[in-house]
Amino acid sequence: MRSLALFGIENNALSLVAGLLVLFLVALWLALVFYTYMDARRRIADPMLVGTAVVAALVFPFVGTVVYMIVRPPEYLEDVRERELEIQAAEARLSQLEGDVCPYCDFEVDKDFLRCPSCLRRLKEPCRTCAKPLDPRWKICPYCEAEVSSGQSRGRARSGGRPSAPTRARPAGTGRPAAGAPAAALER
Numbered sequence: 088m089r090s091l092a093l094f095g096i097e098n099n100a101l102s103l104v105a106g107l108l109v110l111f112l113v114a115l116w117l118a119l120v121f122y123t124y125m126d127a128r129r130r131i132a133d134p135m136l137v138g139t140a141v142v143a144a145l146v147f148p149f150v151g152t153v154v155y156m157i158v159r160p161p162e163y164l165e166d167v168r169e170r171e172l173e174i175q176a177a178e179a180r181l182s183q184l185e186g187d188v189c190p191y192c193d194f195e196v197d198k199d200f201l202r203c204p205s206c207l208r209r210l211k212e213p214c215r216t217c218a219k220p221l222d223p224r225w226k227i228c229p230y231c232e233a234e235v236s237s238g239q240s241r242g243r244a245r246s247g248g249r250p251s252a253p254t255r256a257r258p259a260g261t262g263r264p265a266a267g268a269p270a271a272a273l274e275r
């Protein structure tokens with residue numbers, strides 16, 4: 088009688104322990120599913136793949152999460168993005184350090200070169216006032232605010248204007264300065 092009661096208590100305690108164990112395992116399983124979801128979202132951009140990982144963790148308790156942890160991408164998406172941005176910035180810095188290349192012969196030239204030292208072609212026109220190198224797209228000199236006259240004279244020459252403008256522009260372009268202001272600008 089006493090032993091039976093003892094057995095009953097023992098049985099109750101055992102089933103309680105078993106129930107708690109099952110509860111613990113279920114809680115752990117659901118936590119692992121949640122962890123898989125949160126981790127996959129940070130590592131995988133494709134929502135279909137994130138869903139697949141979560142379903143695998145749900146359908147195959149514990150094993151699904153373990154398999155996911157083996158095959159998951161090694162990096163977080165934000166780390167990948169940050170590294171790509173850093174690489175882009177480094178490339179931009181590098182190209183700035185290297186400067187430009189000559190559009191005719193790809194020789195490395197500085198931004199303020201007036202002529203390419205390799206193929207001797209004209210890269211930029213000097214400002215008439217301050218002799219700083221001007222980008223052909225500029226309408227005024229950004230250094231001294233002088234109007235860019237070379238582009239205007241070239242445009243007039245193309246549209247059939249005065250012949251004096253091309254003769255003044257040519258010595259600067261083909262070498263051999265004739266005399267006067269263009270020669271002084273060339274020397275710089």
Ligand SMILES: [Zn+2]
Nearest residue numbers: 189192203206
């Ligand atoms: Zn060149």
Ligand SMILES: [Zn+2]
Nearest residue numbers: 214217228231
């Ligand atoms: Zn200027």
